Amino acid sequence: MRHAGGMNALGNELQRHYGLLLGIESPWQVKDVKLELAEKRVEIELVWTTGAKGSCPVCGSACALYDFAPERTWRHLDTMQFQTVIRARVPRIECATDGVKTVSVPWAEPHGRFSRLFERFAIDVLLCARSLTQAANLLGLSWDEVDHIVRRAVARGLSRREFATLLHLGIDEKSFGAGQSYISLLTDLEAGRVLEVVEGRTQAAAEALWDTLPEKQRLEVEAVALDMWEPFMNATKVKAPQAALVHDKFHVAAHLNDAVDQVRRAEHKELMAAGDETLKGSRQLWLYNPMNFTPEQAAEFRALRDSGLKVARAWAAKELFSRLWNYRYEGAARRFFREWYGWVSRSQLKPLIKVAKMLKRHLENILTYLRHPITNAMTEGLNSKIQLIKYNARGFRSFENFRNRILFFCGKLNLYPL
Numbered sequence: 208m209r210h211a212g213g214m215n216a217l218g219n220e221l222q223r224h225y226g227l228l229l230g231i232e233s234p235w236q237v238k239d240v241k242l243e244l245a246e247k248r249v250e251i252e253l254v255w256t257t258g259a260k261g262s263c264p265v266c267g268s269a270c271a272l273y274d275f276a277p278e279r280t281w282r283h284l285d286t287m288q289f290q291t292v293i294r295a296r297v298p299r300i301e302c303a304t305d306g307v308k309t310v311s312v313p314w315a316e317p318h319g320r321f322s323r324l325f326e327r328f329a330i331d332v333l334l335c336a337r338s339l340t341q342a343a344n345l346l347g348l349s350w351d352e353v354d355h356i357v358r359r360a361v362a363r364g365l366s367r368r369e370f371a372t373l374l375h376l377g378i379d380e381k382s383f384g385a386g387q388s389y390i391s392l393l394t395d396l397e398a399g400r401v402l403e404v405v406e407g408r409t410q411a412a413a414e415a416l417w418d419t420l421p422e423k424q425r426l427e428v429e430a431v432a433l434d435m436w437e438p439f440m441n442a443t444k445v446k447a448p449q450a451a452l453v454h455d456k457f458h459v460a461a462h463l464n465d466a467v468d469q470v471r472r473a474e475h476k477e478l479m480a481a482g483d484e485t486l487k488g489s490r491q492l493w494l495y496n497p498m499n500f501t502p503e504q505a506a507e508f509r510a511l512r513d514s515g516l517k518v519a520r521a522w523a524a525k526e527l528f529s530r531l532w533n534y535r536y537e538g539a540a541r542r543f544f545r546e547w548y549g550w551v552s553r554s555q556l557k558p559l560i561k562v563a564k565m566l567k568r569h570l571e572n573i574l575t576y577l578r579h580p581i582t583n584a585m586t587e588g589l590n591s592k593i594q595l596i597k598y599n600a601r602g603f604r605s606f607e608n609f610r611n612r613i614l615f616f617c618g619k620l621n622l623y624p625l
């Protein structure tokens with residue numbers, strides 16, 4: 208069952224309909240519309256009017272045709288539930304200045320496998336869907352085709368991106384794939400968008416992140432939130448020497464939490480050796496915010512906290528430290544830190560002393576928080592999105608796909624074809 212060739216009136220009507228839908232103009236014409244009922248498919252064949260000149264895609268001048276490129280197809284928006292495909296042989300012109308070139312077609316971007324309208328629609332579906340799998344199924348696309356659309360959309364978005372002044376940035380790392388692989392991200396904290404993603408977490412990686420910004424914007428950045436991680440710090444000092452380094456308070460809290468946990472583990476081991484199960488199953492209690500406890504947890508935690516155990520002292524030191532973030536004056540904050548540091552030094556809690564020494568070493572870039580209260584957690588929404596991208600991916604074939612998806616979903620880019 209092919210085609211409307213026998214039914215000329217209907218055939219002409221369909222041709223006119225698709226000509227209007229596609230917005231094609233002379234010298235392009237709809238030559239034929241084939242309805243493949245069994246395959247639920249519509250094929251629209253477009254042809255170039257014989258003898259018409261074409262414009263050079265480089266300089267725009269009208270040129271004589273050279274030949275026709277082999278036939279290509281573009282997936283277009285479905286017609287009802289019929290997958291719709293455009294077919295055409297695109298002419299090549301011979302320009303006196305630019306040589307032989309393929310003309311641009313009005314329904315698709317150069318090298319696209321889809322019409323502009325389809326691509327635009329697919330981008331919307333990808334952005335709205337709960338998962339890429341769901342989006343791919345709804346659109347009837349393979350993974351490869353999804354990646355093609357995502358890659359092109361991101362390239363388009365990046366080429367159009369304009370930077371206003373970037374005041375506060377964040378640099379952070381994330382694990383990627385199996386094993387000990389990392390990626391580093393540069394984030395615009397104000398706009399809540401990811402600016403760039405690179406492989407690794409070395410100084411070179413962080414410098415590469417910085418190099419993706421124009422120099423003017425780089426040198427206007429006021430403050431950067433980051434962990435106490437020398438490669439990121441050094442890269443920032445090289446590429447944006449004017450920017451204040453601000454050690455993210457959530458990273459600091461994570462280091463302190465880790466120390467509390469080490470104290471707990473060691474003490475639990477000691478106690479168990481003596482048949483004492485006091486700390487059994489208490490791990491989460493020391494890490495959670497007591498504000499979120501159930502009444503039973505709260506009672507259990509109060510007893511532990513007042514037990515005089517080493518872990519209780521470590522926890523108290525961690526809690527106490529968080530007051531630092533509330534100081535308004537640097538001098539007062541400095542005095543507070545000295546007292547806290549003295550107290551921890553005398554505590555004999557080795558993991559905690561180790562973290563305290565690190566904090567002392569980096570104190571200047573912790574106190575910058577009082578002037579620039581920024582953290583990477585300002586972009587918490589982004590972190591959960593990236594987690595979801597990672598989860599959805601399950602084994603990215605390449606870092607490049609991962610980067611593209613992060614920028615597609617978190618880059619706030621203008622992704623659409625024109």
Ligand SMILES: [Zn+2]
Pocket residue numbers: 263264265266267268302303304305306
């Ligand atoms: Zn030309």
